[in-house]
Amino acid sequence: MLVIYVDADSCAVKDEVLKVASRHDLEAFMVSNQYIRQNMGPKVHKILVAANFDEADNWIExxxxxxxxxxxxxxxxxxxxxxxxxxxxxxxGKIFDDNNINMKVAMRDLNTHLRETGEISSYNASFSKQDRSRFLETLENTIQKLKRL
Known part of the structure; x- marks a missing residue:
């Protein structure tokens, strides 16, 4: 059975996940090391893990x-x-897969090194309406595809 796992501590699309999970009657886990105040649906579970580094990641994996x-x-x-x-x-709304994950990891490592050496400063693009819309479309299309399998 299809389950959704959300790395929820800094996730900007928790509400969207809740709506889509409810619409498709899917179980979802919001995994965080901080309390989440949002109301969850009947099949959505809040998982509060210890505040240790990578604890939420370990639980999801x-x-x-x-x-x-x-x-x-x-x-x-x-x-x-x-x-x-x-x-x-x-x-x-972008999918990580076998075709792009190694490059993403390499770029992450390179950017970390460049920040540590002072060559670049941290910069995260702001989250836009287009990002939210793309996420909803990607999640919906992914669930529809998986249901057809």
Whole structure:
């Protein structure tokens, strides 16, 4: 059975996941190391993990299965989920997969090094309406595709 796992601590699309999960009657897990105030549906579970580094990522990796969906912007968690044959969607609606994850990890490592050496400063593009719309479309299309299998 298809399950959605959300790396929820800094996820900008929790409300969208809740709507889509409810519409498709899917079980979802919002995994966080901070309390989430949002009301959840009957099949949506709040999982509060210890505040240790990567604890939410570890929980998701431990529970996710082949064909499940992970929602995360964390490149390393995405890589871990892909190795378990899960589908991984970034909150901006882009899919991480075997074709692009190695390049994403390499770019993440390069940018980390450049920030540490002072060559670049941190910059995260703001989350836009188009990102939210693309995410909804990608999540819906992914679920429809998986239901047809």
């Amino acid at each position: 431990e529970h996710i299965n082949i064909g499940d969906i992970a929602i995360t912007a964390d490149i390393l968690l995405a890589s871990r989920c892909i190795k378990k044959k899960a589908i991984v969607i970034n909150p901006n």
